[in-house]
Structures are given as structure tokens and as C-alpha cells.
Amino acid sequence: MSFGPFLLLAVLEGTVMAAVLALTAVGLSLVFGVMRVVNVAHGEFYMLGAVLAWFVTYYLPFPPLLAWMAALIIAPVLVAAVAALTDVLVLKRLKYNPEATIMATIGLLYMLQQAALTVYGPDARPVVAPFEWRIQLPWFGYSGYKLFVVVAAILVLMAVWWVMTRTKAGLIMRATQVDRDTAQTFGINVNRVYAGTFAFGGALAAVAAVLIVPIQQAHYLMGHDPLLLSFIVVIIGGLGSIRGTLVAAVIIGLSDGIISMFFSPTLAKIIATLLVALVLVFRPQGLFGAKA
Amino acid sequence: MTQKHIGLAPSRRAVLKAAGAGLLTAGFAAPVWSQAAPVKLGFQLHRTGIGAAYGRWYERTAQAALKVVNDAGGINGRPVEIVFEDDGTDPKRGAEVVEKLTRQHNCDLIFGPLFSHVVIGSAPRAAELKVPYLVCSEGFHVAGGMLNRWTMQPGITDVRAQVSSMAPWVLANLGKKVAMVFPDYAFGHDHRDFFSAAVEAGGGQVIAQIAVPPTETSFTRYLPQIPNDTEVLYHVMVGPAVLTFVKELGEFYGTGARPEIFGFIDSLEAVDLASPGLAFLEGTHFWEGHCRNQQADASEFETAYRAAVGVDANGASVSDAKDVSTYAHMFSVWETLHIIKAGMEASGYQGAADRQRFVEAVEAMTDMPESLAHVQGKKLFNGKTHQVFGHQFISKVEGGKLIKVHTTSIEDSLYPDAVDYTTQSF
Numbered sequence: 052m053s054f055g056p057f058l059l060l061a062v063l064e065g066t067v068m069a070a071v072l073a074l075t076a077v078g079l080s081l082v083f084g085v086m087r088v089v090n091v092a093h094g095e096f097y098m099l100g101a102v103l104a105w106f107v108t109y110y111l112p113f114p115p116l117l118a119w120m121a122a123l124i125i126a127p128v129l130v131a132a133v134a135a136l137t138d139v140l141v142l143k144r145l146k147y148n149p150e151a152t153i154m155a156t157i158g159l160l161y162m163l164q165q166a167a168l169t170v171y172g173p174d175a176r177p178v179v180a181p182f183e184w185r186i187q188l189p190w191f192g193y194s195g196y197k198l199f200v201v202v203a204a205i206l207v208l209m210a211v212w213w214v215m216t217r218t219k220a221g222l223i224m225r226a227t228q229v230d231r232d233t234a235q236t237f238g239i240n241v242n243r244v245y246a247g248t249f250a251f252g253g254a255l256a257a258v259a260a261v262l263i264v265p266i267q268q269a270h271y272l273m274g275h276d277p278l279l280l281s282f283i284v285v286i287i288g289g290l291g292s293i294r295g296t297l298v299a300a301v302i303i304g305l306s307d308g309i310i311s312m313f314f315s316p317t318l319a320k321i322i323a324t325l326l327v328a329l330v331l332v333f334r335p336q337g338l339f340g341a342k343a
Numbered sequence: 344m345t346q347k348h349i350g351l352a353p354s355r356r357a358v359l360k361a362a363g364a365g366l367l368t369a370g371f372a373a374p375v376w377s378q379a380a381p382v383k384l385g386f387q388l389h390r391t392g393i394g395a396a397y398g399r400w401y402e403r404t405a406q407a408a409l410k411v412v413n414d415a416g417g418i419n420g421r422p423v424e425i426v427f428e429d430d431g432t433d434p435k436r437g438a439e440v441v442e443k444l445t446r447q448h449n450c451d452l453i454f455g456p457l458f459s460h461v462v463i464g465s466a467p468r469a470a471e472l473k474v475p476y477l478v479c480s481e482g483f484h485v486a487g488g489m490l491n492r493w494t495m496q497p498g499i500t501d502v503r504a505q506v507s508s509m510a511p512w513v514l515a516n517l518g519k520k521v522a523m524v525f526p527d528y529a530f531g532h533d534h535r536d537f538f539s540a541a542v543e544a545g546g547g548q549v550i551a552q553i554a555v556p557p558t559e560t561s562f563t564r565y566l567p568q569i570p571n572d573t574e575v576l577y578h579v580m581v582g583p584a585v586l587t588f589v590k591e592l593g594e595f596y597g598t599g600a601r602p603e604i605f606g607f608i609d610s611l612e613a614v615d616l617a618s619p620g621l622a623f624l625e626g627t628h629f630w631e632g633h634c635r636n637q638q639a640d641a642s643e644f645e646t647a648y649r650a651a652v653g654v655d656a657n658g659a660s661v662s663d664a665k666d667v668s669t670y671a672h673m674f675s676v677w678e679t680l681h682i683i684k685a686g687m688e689a690s691g692y693q694g695a696a697d698r699q700r701f702v703e704a705v706e707a708m709t710d711m712p713e714s715l716a717h718v719q720g721k722k723l724f725n726g727k728t729h730q731v732f733g734h735q736f737i738s739k740v741e742g743g744k745l746i747k748v749h750t751t752s753i754e755d756s757l758y759p760d761a762v763d764y765t766t767q768s769f
Binding site: 312 | 390391392395396398399556559560561563564565566567583584586587591594595596597598599613618619620
């Protein structure tokens, strides 16, 4: 393959990677921003979304497009419910203590993973894409659905941005983020805001999963990679900054795509991890994070 | 000093035990075994982790073989039972499972693991515990001399034999310039090393070797490394993402020009050939250890085996057409259990003290004619290298089915011994 098409494919792969990263990381970033909770189980919310998508598309007797759209609604709602329950039953009782919540979400990670193994089983199962559309370029073919994921990621991120900056719910979340006590004195039900934020974060992970699962497969161990990548993106972008998450996702995604293709995927991972180390040493708050 | 009741009056516990045993015996339909303690075989099973699809079918195959063996009178007149223990397809847990099956369950021997990294991680522990360890892993690590006297592979051929016997056919029928895609661990490295050597020896050329980590979930980025002048693309992939790999290969080539494709069925084990996105495989070739689709010339033994395990003519479960089997590999479990029976009977195996004699009895085996015990076909066992040799099949996808187009001879797959385990101490 000559240089031009090679670079084109690298950029396409990188863009898809960036979209996947942004989708999975935005929920993690939001939860940390508002609640100061590092949700280690975020990857399992993602996995849960994918597994639920499999159940919905497998058992609903609809054509692929409708079944997938049903999954896009049902999976996030159920995952949000699990997340809200976690907040009320676990995190609230730990008073959102940073160390305790990390331990608790690690525990949740294993519980969700083992529950999926028990109910769903150890196999990787494909979820049929809502549409089959291949783009045939002169040099190679490319999945049209992957490009749809990029568009969907942009839409989801714009929606999150709109909710956070233009709606009353977003205003309340931001107020709680800035100063919990003052928000409470102004009559904001902080407990409900926290439960809602955690549920929103979980739902975002599930939305990401339903979008991505047709190009991968639903598997009970699939939460591991997104968690790691989300942390890389969120640390580089700055915990709690949605703009930072987006920029970091684009940087990491594109560099991963291009370095993977021209050199090796392992080198791409090494560089991403090295970048995290450098950011932690020289700019611990991340590229766009506020100083703690 | 503690007091002991000595006398004729049995203790309450003894009475209960005897009564319980009596009830159990009365309940058994086959009074033949009522006296004999069962032979306990440990099965190291990939029930979870990346080998789960194989594990599901290996367990079913083992259960079916167990029923056949027990229906025919067990081993040495004793009933046989299998203790399944999950290793999570994880080498560290694999070694622990070997220990647990040996020490806690007191199994007479252990068999069944497939994934080469698990086998390599577990075999040293089996040797330390001095327990026979019969693997179904295809890796060259057994015949290559990496393992030990207690580890044997009598139920499935190894990668070196497989690829070197098929390379001449690939070169003669598909092309001379080969690009290889393989998983980046022991099993894949065997493919890389021995197929490349066989291609060079046959006058062909391997122009690219593309290693993919076995846990990878996205593959498109590796595919541009396939050179434009490739005549044959050789692919072998494992793990839960195999379907994604093949689909992305299809997307990549699409309707454009593509090289001939020769794959190991490993890339599609437990995957339905009719899955969306796999239509491009029509006309491509696969290695199969055992033909998934029932062939016109299937032997009576193979047909009986298929029925016993519960597999239909398309290689799927008789109870669920979407549950496709790992047909090309799972015969190894069936055959290994029958070899265990033969070995234990030849050595007059009674208990753990006879483990060494069992290993020696298996080492003494040579010809294994096609039979209900060897459903995949005739085999030849090499006691020195602890490795069996047999036929390989090349199938072509025609109308969504795998149709056998070539069978290699056993002689094609032989190579000089790399080790003589019989000279090693126990």
C-alpha cells in the first residue's frame, strides 16, 4: 500500500479510536468532576451496557436497526439504574471519601464482572450492527458503521456539553461541583445531584458500549481496556474537564492510529502511557484541569 | 491419653456410613462397580477466559467420551469419573489447577488443556507432582523438548507437523509469496517459525510476518502491513475476538482485489460461517484438524462420535444451531480419554503408585488405527517425543460449507526427533 492510502487508513482508524476514547472517558470525567469520585467500575458499566445490548438485540424480534435502537435506550436506562443504586447504597454511605470510594468501586468492578460471567457466560457474542454499509475505496474497504460511530460520538459529546452548560440540571451539577455546601444552602438536594450524576456517568458508559459493541463483541472481560484508556485520556485531559477529555481523546486516538500503523500498536501504547507519566510529573492537573 | 472404644459395638458414625453406603449401592443400576473405587481423571478446563468457547465443547466432548468408556465397562473394570476444574485460560491458575486436581481431588492423572501458554505454565508443576499430564494443545513445546517426561500429547498433532505437511499444497495450489498473520505468543510463534521454514524449503517466500497480540480487539490497523504483491494470505487467530478479526479482514478487502486466503480454522472455531460479514470467505481455504461439516466420505466412527457429542452435520449443537462447535480440535479430548484407557489397561494401573508405569505404557504405543477410539483417523505415536502424528485436512468454503479438498499423509508431517523424553528420569 502506498503512502497516501496508508496515511488515510491510519487517520480513519485514529479518528475512530478517538471517538471511542472520548465516548468511554466522558462519563468517568464527569463523575470525577462533580463528585470527586474515581469510579474504577466505569469499565464494567461499559461492559454491562454491551452485554445488555446483546440481550436486547438477541431477544427482541425486531430487524437489526430497530433492535439496536431499542438497545440504545434500554441499556443506558438499566445501567443508570444500577449506578444510581450504587450511589445510594454504597458511595453515599462512605460519605464520598476518595480512598473508600476507590476501594468500593474496585469491589463493584469484580461483582459486576462475575455477575456477567454467571448470567451471560464466558463467551464473546457479536451484536449485529444496525446497518451493513461498506465503503469501497480504490485501495481498501472500510466499515461505514465505524464512521457512524465517529458522528455519534460527536453528537453525544455535544449533548453532554449542552446539558452541562445550557440546562438547569447542568447548572445544578456545576454548582455542586464548585461548592457542595453552598449549593446545599441554596436548597439544592446534593444527594440527588450525586445519584443523578453517577447514573448519568453510567448511562454514558452504556451509550458508548451500545455504539461500539457492533464493531467489537460483547464479552464479560471487555471492561478492562476502556477503563485503562479512559484513565489515560482523563489524566492527560484533566480530571473533570470535558473539553480536556475531548482534546486528549483526539491526541491519543490519532497518535495511536498513526503510530500503530506506521510502527507497531505496542509502541503506540508505550507512548500513550509515557505521556500519562509526563503529564503527571509536569502538569499533574492535566492539560485542561483546574489546579486542585 | 484419650480414651478409645474398642470392641464389637460399632460406633454410630460407622453404622451411618454403612447404611449410607448400602443405600447408595442399592440405588446403582450397574452393580458391577459397586465394589471398585472409580478411576478419577482430572480435567484442566478453559471454562472461562479467552479459551471459553473451546472449554464449553471440550467439556461436552469429555462427557460424551466418558459415557462411551463407562458403558463399555470403564477402565480395568472400574468406573471412571472426571473432575472438571476451570483454569480461566490463565497459566498461573493452570499450575494451581494441576495442584488442586492432584492433591485435593486425588486425581490419577490430568488431561485436557489446549492453550499453549497455559500448558507451558502448568507442565512443570505436573512434573514436580509426578502426575501424568496429557495435553491437547497442538504446540510444538511437547515434541520440541521444552516440557518433561510426565507431559504427553497423544490426542492431537502439533503445529510443526500440521504446517509442514500442508505447505507444499499451499505453494502448489495457491501461490508462492506468503504473508502471515498470527497471534503473538507460543502457539503463533510455532506457526511463524515452522510454516516459514516449510515455505522456504518448498521454494516459496514469506514476505511478511504480522504478529497480533492475542488479546487484541481491533485488527484493521494491522492489515495494511500485508504487502501488495502477496499471493497467499495465511491467517491464524485465537481468542474471543476471532470473529472481529475475520470480519475486519472482509471489510478491508471488500469487493476489491485480494490475495488467495489460507486460514487455520482456529480463526473461526465456534463461529458460524453464515455470520454477517463473512461472505467474502467463499472460495478461501482452511486447515481443519477434523472436518466441521460432515463430509460425504465420513467414516462410521466419525458419524458415531458426532452423534455421541451432540453435533449436527453442520458442526453445530443438535440442540442449538447457533452454538457452533470447536470441531477441528475437540476430537483430541475424545481420543486422549481413549488413550488413557488403553494406557491404564496396558500398565495394569491400580492407583497413584502406578503413574510411572502408565507413562511408560503410553510411551510404548505406536500405531493407532482408525476406530471409535481414534475418530479423526489413523495415527502414529512417537514415544520418544511424546507426540502423535496424523492426517491433516484442507477444506474450501463452497456455498457456506467447508468441503474437504486435500488430505495430507502421515509421512508428510514427520520430522526428525528433537528430544528423547524416555532417557529423562521420572
